[in-house]
Amino acid sequence: MSQKPELQRYPTDFSGRKILVTGASSGIGRATCVSLASLGAQLTLVGRDHSRLQETISQLVGCNHRVEVFDLLHTSAICSWMKNLAAELGPWDGLVHSAGILVTRPLRYLDCDTFDETMQINVAAAVQLAKGFRQRGVRAERASVVFLSSMMGLVGQAGLVAYSASKGALIALTKSLALEHAGDGIRFNCIAPGLVETEMAQRLQKALPPGSYETLLQAHPLGVGKPEDIAHAITFLLSDAARWITGTTLVVDGGYTAQ
DSSP states (O other): OOOOOOOOTTTOOOOOOOOESTTSSSSSHHHHHHHHHHOOOOOEHEEEEEEEOHHTTTOOOOSEEEEEEEETHHHHHHHHHHHHHHHHHHEEEEEOOOOOOOBBBBBGOHHHHHHHHHHHIIIIIIHHHHHHHTTTTEEEEEEEEEEEOOOTSSSSOOTTTHHHHHHHHHHHHHHHHHHHHHGTEEEEEEEOOOOOOSHHHHHHHHHSSSTTHHHHHHHHTTTTBBBHHHHHHHHHHHHHTTTOOOOOOEEEEEGGOOO
16 A cells, blocks of 8 residues: 655644744734744744733733843843853744844934944844854754844945944844855845834934935835834744745845835
């Protein structure tokens, strides 16, 4: 008698897989958690506000999700924090670094402290998260990391010097990490979103000069994106459907950079 073919796991099935998500208290990070949970993932939600993390977890299907309050500005503590947490929860199959800050400030008003803080949370934290993730016992044998860059890491925008520099650095960081850790079974990729309906976009609208935000809106041929649009792209890069993709930046910007 012929044997039945072995059932294959659907490439976007996250059942039994553990994913750590920073910036999980709102926006893209929250939408990413909702998307991953719907596909069976077990999530560790990281942010600075416990009540907002609880709001996110209340929207998730499944169980065994975990809230962890941690300030990523404490970069020197990230590696040991991840090691201790993984010892309790088990190794993660994926990491999403969605936390970040955006400061709108022309060069003439940009001070060193503001620049340093932007680079610390957007870039230095990403470096330390990657360093912590690669530790033995912290990540699974085959794992995936996704960083959140921005279209502003690919093109310029007046008033966003620090933010653009940090997001461009993430793109370069992704390429180097992908090459360095391919042999370890870790894939590193980046998402470069356009303008998305988040609290960060609302703050940007208030900070830009009159008319600038409207111009930015008009430069998106498909209109402004939703957090779910980015979450779906992140889910794809984390999944087995992207098993042959590493070191790349996936642009999800409604056509902004096509011009």
